[in-house]
Amino acid sequence: MANNQYFEIITTDGKTLKYQIITAFKLASTGKYYIVFTDNLEQKTINIYAANYDPDDDTKFESIQTEAEWQIIKDQVNKIFQKTHINLKKENF
Amino acid sequence: MDSNNLVINLIHDYKRYRDSLQEEPRLIAFVKKHLLPNIHVMTIFYIMDYVADRIADVAFYYRDLTPRKVAKVKLPPELKVECIEPDYTQISANYAKVLATFAEILHTNFKPEDLKYFYRNIKNISIQTMAKENNPTTNSFISGYYVCNTNEMFVLENGAISTFYHELFHLASTYVDEANGTIYIGFKQQSHSLKYELGQGLTEGYTSYLAKKYSKDTNYCSYEFESDVAAALEKIIGVEEMQSLYMQGNLKGLIMALNQYDSIPHIMQFLQLLDFYNDYNDTNMMYPHLEDNLIQSYLLIINFLTRNYVLKLKNQVSSMNFSTPEDYEEFLLRQLISFIGASKITDYKLINKYLKKHLAYRLYRDEHNCFYIEQPLFHKGGRNGK
Structure with a gap:
């Protein structure tokens, strides 16, 4: 996780929503910036959201366009969760 | 489900x-x-x-943009800066090591959000060497310069690192706003058409100050008076804030920071006087008719700095306890001497010329061999009698 970092989104109707960042990265192949975030990390089923952002433009926040990009995002998330997962050692059986 | x-x-x-x-x-x-x-x-x-x-964990991916109606995103500073180190050997094989060292200095001494323009401009900078150039108008050598419109840098082939750092600090604090036709370089703001410009003197001074500080080149000597003024101003505003305002090209922020001590017209006058001094101070031979104006601007700048530093001190000491009023005055005086020493009145010949001509001021030297100016208690124009 990005060190338990949060960010806020202000909606067009004036609400401020807070989300926890799972990861953020830039893809060399697309040149785009991606942010992956959640609003319920402590729950059994975690909601994962993702979007494109622009470091220079606070108003730019767009949906992920292609399946290939989604697959990369899922791979990134899985890697992060695998690092934090507690594995039961097989020799206990 | x-x-x-x-x-x-x-x-x-x-x-x-x-x-x-x-x-x-x-x-x-x-x-x-x-x-x-x-x-x-x-x-x-x-x-x-x-x-x-x-299956590392239970994750449900929402493909649609969430939330849908986004007006603005407030990201942490680290996500707003592309801190991906460029390959400096691709930028310039000759100066790759210097560039990498400079980037490391920025990482260590500045906040991540202050490095936005550095990473933007360094990506496609063109660095070229030049022969030693003598500026025909001011009879001083140019050892390097940065052209913001074309993002080009010119430095002497075997020039000092401090000179290189000076130009790199210009690069790191430059933003060209094509939309409104304004160029921001440190504390300087300039229209594309050059119709208006403000902050050149302070920008060159603070750039020289930073170049000397971080290159640790004690022999570096460029824009001396402006550099001393910038150092003194940093004592008023604070190191972190001044560095941040400079790197973000935020002249307005600097004016607002000073506004807590002085009025906007006085601050604007200070900036304009320093610009004037920067334009003409090296031209004793070229513009002799401006000598009095230079002396006046010099003194007004020093008085501006002193006045505001005293105000800052008074705010700070208001919560301190002193045994007697004399202790309080002595504390203020020592702080003031130290502060004016930092501004280092270097053009002593210019001051003496003014003193001889007008005899309106007394120049004192304290035990630390620093000079300071005090107005006498008699009429202006009278002799400095005792």
Whole structure:
């Protein structure tokens, strides 16, 4: 996780929503910036959201366009969760 | 709940159960003795372990943009800066090491959000060497310069590192706003058409100050008076804030920071006087008719700095306890002498010329060999009698 970092989104109707960042990265192949975030990390089923952002433009926040990009995002998330997962050692059986 | 989520939830439950078995050694012993020897049970457990380990956690991906109606995003500073180090050998093989060292200095001494323009401009900078150039108008050598419109840098072939740093600080604090036709370089703001410009003197001064400070080149000598003024101003505003305002090209922020001590017209006058001094101070031979104006601007600048530093001191000491009023005055005086010493009145000849001509001021030298100016208690124009 990005060190338990949060960010806020202000909606067009004036609400401020807070989300926890799972990861953020830039893809060399697309040149785009991606942010992956959640609003319920402590729950059994975690909601994962993702979007494109622009470091220079606070108003730019767009949906992920292609399946290939989604697959990369899922791979990134899985890697992060695998690092934090507690594995039961097989020799206990 | 669809079948996919049902399976995922089932495996998630199994993982939790499996983790909890570590607390039940007797149960584990029972499983090992009675269940695992059965090949079918063992296979089922193996498959479930295999799948469970590969579904790191239960995650449900929302493909649609969430939330939908986004007006603005407030990201942490680290996400707003592309801190991906460029390959400096691709930028310039000759100066790759210097560039990398400079980047390291920025990382260590400045906030991440202050490095936005550095990373933007360094990507496509063109660095070229030049022969030693003598500026015909001011009779001083140019050892380097940065052209913001074309993002080009010119430095002397075997020039000092401090000079290189000076130009790199210009690069790191430059933003060209094509939309409104304004160029921001440190504390300087300039229109494309050059119709208006403000802050050149302070920008050159603070750039020289930073170049000397971070290159640790004690022999570096460029825009001396402006550099001393910038150092003194930093004492008023504070190191971190002044560095941040400079790197973000935020002249307005600097004016607002000073506004807590002085009025906007006085601050604007200070900036304009320093610009005037920067334009003409090196031209005693070229513009002799401006000598008095230079002296006046010099003194007004020093008085501006002193006045505002005293105000800052008074704010700071208001919560301190002094035994007597004399202790309080002595404390203020020592702080003031130290501060004016930092501004280092370097053009002593210019001051003496003014003193001889007008005899309106007295120049004192304290025990630290620093000069300061005090207005006398008699009429202006009278002799400095005792």
